[in-house]
Amino acid sequence: MKRTLTALAAMAVVSAAQGAVERIEVVERVPFAPGVTFGEYGAYEKIRGIAYYALDPRAAANASIVDLKRAPRDKQGRVLFSSEFVLLRPIGAQPTTLLYDVNNRGNIAILGQVNGRSPAYNDPTTAADAGDGFLMRHGFSLLFSAWTWDVAPSAPSAAGTPAPRPLVFAPPVAKGVKGKVQNEFTVNAPADIATYAGMRGLTYEPATPNDPHAQLTARARPDDKRRPIARSTWRFVEPELKGGPGRVQLEGGFQPDTIYELTYVAKDPYVTGAGLAGIRDLLSWFRDHPFENAPAPRNVLMFGISQSGRVIGRMLHDGLNVDEGGKLAFSGAYLQVPGAGGSAGFNSRFAQPTRHPSMMEEHDYPADAFPFTSAPARDPATGVTASTLDKARDKQGNLPKLIVANTSTEFWNRGASLIATTPDGERDVAPADNVRIYGFMGAQHYVGRSSKRAPFTACVSTSDHYLPMRALIVALDDWTVNGKQPPASAYPQLADGTLTTVADYRAIFPKGFGLTPPAQNLREPRLDVGRNFAVPPKHGDDYETRVPTPDADGNDKGGVRLVELQAPLGTHTGWNLRAPDTGFAWATSRFDGSFVPFARTEAERVAAGDPRPSLEERYANRDAYVAAVRAAAERQVVAGLLLAEDVERTLKENVGLYDSILARDSADQSCNYLYTQ
Template sequence: MFLRTLKYLLLLLLLLLLLLLLLFTLTAHAEVTRVDVVTRSDILGGQAFGAAGAYERLTGKVYFSVAVANAHNRAIVDLDNAANLKDGKVQFSADFISIQPKDASKGNGSVLFENPNRGGNHILAIVDGGDADISKDAGDGWLLRNGYSVVSLGWQWDADTNAPLHLYAPIARDHGKTISGLLRGDVMPAKATDDIPLGHLIAGRIGGREYPVAAPDDPRNTLTVRDSRDAPRTIIPRSRWRFAHEVDGELVPSDRYIHLDGGFQPGKIYEYVYVVTDPVLAGLGFAAVRDVASYLKHAPAAFVHAQRVYGEGISQNGRFLRDFIYQGFNADERGRIALDGVLAHVAGAGRGNFNYRFAQPSRDASPTSSVDFATDIFPFTDMPETDPQTGAKAGLLDRANADHVVPKIFFSNTSYEYWGRVASLVTTTADGQRDVALSPNIRVYHFTGLQHYSVAFPPVHGEGELDGQQPQSPLPVRYFWRAMISNMDAWVRNGIEPPASSYPRISDHTLVPLSAYAFPWLPNVNHPHEVSHATHLDFGPNWSRGIVERQPPRVGAPFVVLVPQVDTDGNEIDGVRLPELSVPLATYAAWNLRDPSIGAPGERVAFEGSFLPFPRTPVEREAKHDPRPSITERYAGRQDYLDRYGAALDELIKQHWILAQDRAALLARGAQEWDVLTKP
């Protein structure tokens, strides 16, 4: 009996040792070291959302540890220079928000993982139509009724102070010594002003905080002015400007503002370069997204358990996801796949300023600001392509293919991105001569007639720096989003193929050079004279290692950018077309020019398209000298229009571009558009 008991105890001890070894192994590789849940609250008082039941909202902070020696971390610039490096590891943290079923067993096992735009969580409001703060309004609760969890994680160190989600990353030191460098920014004011902030201004607010001025009297600090992004710079004498800000009528020294004697004038691009110190390890944002995605799938104590994680990013965050894949971060420290699916929307062919020394993640690439930043840079296509200038060969999926962690991917763009985000380079050779083949894991979608972000109908002009000559394009992206999420889930979960790629092509002449663009001449509508371009940029001899030393960069030869061709109404003829394009009441142009009141009226407004309604009657058409047939010449009446609208909508539903459950809402939208645009 004693021997049997001893044998049992020895076996129990062995099992305990094995368990401790397993726990040690898990801990040693646990990139997420701790999660602090700060708040936990029921959504809308515990309201049930279909079969998924009640939902809850968690907020808190995730803590990370990454090993410098791990091959999957080596791409993080300055990782081995982290000021808090200890025992071969670097610690950092990030804010998170999670929306999840209270009863995990009622969820669908899929997490929509939001990479927040400049620190703000918006995807629930975009898809479900409520408020960004779901505790105020959950919209129609489509994501929740279908059992999705939504996790938003701060990945951006320079997110505005008032944003809810941030990355808290260490700075870099060179063997304990301060690292200095040059930082650059630019702005085209919409009105005259004496002071400008050094932070990235976007849509009238600070999208990204910048490094403070480290040496205000350094001779390398410069300020220039020019008329457009391709115009020559004129140096503004140092005696005319200073790092200062007017407060209550008094000029006060500031390390975050520039004051110009005589003021900054609207319609001019002002570019500043100044000395900064203590670079933040911005590339840890990639590791944060990677490690939380892996944690949700593999950690027993995860705050929400996922079988599948879909990375979702819009604009800046879509570019983040393209760069995330390119730089090899879809393999976690153990080589497991992090994101099973990726929905990168309105990213164009861009990547971004996410993993450089003194990186400015908020910077993008707009017609009149953030010019010549590392945004639209080679390579652009998913499969390897050749740079015609340098002979370099590379593709976005190179690392993911090598690591066997290629996710399912949707690259979706609106019409604006072909003009403002060089989207044609996603599907053409870099010289613009031919279409390229896509990976079987890729779908490319062009949502025809939409602009970068959706606005309400009837539309109005933009405000401030976004004030265009025409009302904005009001076509909604919400319903496309719902179908894309559903299609992605079916693709990853069950292998059900989503709709085939739909985008303009060189081969069928739906993708053409600007010189062949056939937009009609309409009354009081000015045409754009240029399209955004991608160029070869040289930031100095160590740029390949992520060290930016030359500001501004040397600008080399451009890549060839093409635009979608249009019909005689001015509407693009390819892509995924809402009924508003199949049975139109208006022209939805892919561009909008700046209103003269904000200067530079020949330049395009960032992000916007144009809404140009058809004349209502032949009499109105003739009076305006409009070449487009009037509404009454196209349709027999309201019911005729709605019948044709409904037929076009049913075709979209059949092809899985729109969900059947959204038919009524879109049909109501069509009726509203008819009533507004035909009203005398």
């Protein structure tokens, strides 16, 4: 089924000035999760389509898009492109909140974390793909579209199974532009051949195939001097998959514990900022138009996880949340685990959106830069005072309402403290009135499910921050539609001693139970790429970052007290050290925290020399632990950080882990017991 929708004739006349979506083409319309109804919202449908855009490089709303004026234009001076989209919505013609999920490296993310099930083949179709139906039962229409180009192809599907359907953007190209591109990579085990693109991504390939002037270097740490590797000892090899990232082969092989970097001249950079403008304009179109026999939505929200949350941060920083007509494209946004916020990636020449710095790698790739805070703050190094929202107001002066949530891991590995402190880490900066900040303490970047320690030294953190996420999504909708205030911000701060230096953290952290804190966290790089996006960029003094203060159990203070920390079964940290055999033993995992359970009995605790009180001392019996979990969950419900419908799930998860710890063979050092329930 294909049909094309155009705006009203009157709107079409002014489309170049006030709207960039020229037309919408519907290519598929089918039931979603056939046979399933989602509470009062009933059955859902899936609509797959293509949006066609025309951006005016002369419009003030597009002035921040890097290299847009260098892209090819039509006879009217507009830059043309398109993107695929997928819409899930109730079949009944009723107004709903349109929730746009910024896909992560081409993949739909929100269904996996919020509904509990990632859609098979990235193509939401079946009842299983709906997970527990949370977002549908709460009446959200879900919109996904292509916004980035650097999505590596997947391996061929097994016979008889559908091919994955990532959402991949084909941006405009700045033809004739050349520049240096650097590609940093590591290996976890010795290898003769390595891929040099970023995580699950693509990169710009050399302008000259098998470039004889390309340079390969090696170093042990990010700030070490690069050691050139003779060009005669390595060569380019074909991608493993057609259309996949390039690879290099080195005589003697690549080794762990080494950062390799491949640099060469590339050409014809993509106008990556057009992908962000495409999101803006697709939302603006849906905001104002009835679509396929349904009214325009009552509300428009954005949601992004990790990379996708940073996309929203960059849109706000560049004013790309305000359309060509001067209106907000969305009334609210939820940025989940964006670290320092994402004010520097996704809109620069030769941008590689998949790359971002962590403690160990990619310190030359812009992902975050001053300003970091939603309220104005002064950068002592430059004397400039600014905020992330300086360009985000509509023509009436309105700002979208924002929720920003990080876990403990982002404080260690992604500079999360900077969104609420001065750049020197010396003073707190309270969020703007339209912003709420939350820190999910004891949680890691995603909810862990690994039953192995490798490639790290500890079992991963078991805490579940997806449940408060569900409550906050509903709260954001209530805030933007009804004006109901969401829970007060809750995050570690300097003033109350819940945010501190790494040195203090190490001094306070309990000793003698198998975890030794890292010597450093990520100190966010201060980069200067200049007007011509120099490679490598100039480095200034790093921004100062802080970490949550631990308590006597090693659990982080401040922030949102997850049930797992209110009724603890062990120590949950935001960091997990790399295993020595994978290299970089001084560094932390990019995304994972740690969990070490308390001893079960006092005798077991004394024998092990564990300073933390045992489970036996904390909870008289299983019933006492169940009561503690239920009381903690009910406190979270009152605080607006847990929905009543999720209390039983919280009990099941935590009591299941309690039972697994008690049943565990104390000699078993594996992590298998964590996920038996």
